[in-house]
Amino acid sequence: MPEIARLGSFKLLMFFQDENPPHVHVKGSDFAAKMRISNGDLLAGDAPNKVLKQARRWVEQHRAELLAMWDEFQR
Numbered sequence: 001m002p003e004i005a006r007l008g009s010f011k012l013l014m015f016f017q018d019e020n021p022p023h024v025h026v027k028g029s030d031f032a033a034k035m036r037i038s039n040g041d042l043l044a045g046d047a048p049n050k051v052l053k054q055a056r057r058w059v060e061q062h063r064a065e066l067l068a069m070w071d072e073f074q075r
Contacts, residue, residue: 001025002073004066007058010051014066014073022070026055035059037066 004012010028022037026047033045033052040056047055059066 004069005058005062007054010047010055012055012058014069016073018074022067024055024059024066026051037063037070 001013001015004014004024006012010026010031013025013027015025021043023034023043024037026033026035026045028047028051031045031047031051033047034043035041035052035055036043037059040059042052
């Protein structure tokens with residue numbers, strides 16, 4: 001499970017051969033969530049609002065490269 005980014009107290013991860021839709025895992029010491037890459041919707045879990053806002057902003061700025069990475073990881 002590659003670490004995609006470390007943003008302060010949490011990190012974004014992506015699993016190899018994970019289920020669709022394309023998403024990243026948002027993981028901190030006391031929370032875990034899955035966020036859809038295409039629109040930042042929360043698919044599962046929960047995280048503090050501040051974390052979700054920061055993660056959504058980062059995902060939005062890196063959407064194209066995340067989707068390319070998703071395609072590569074699912075082969």
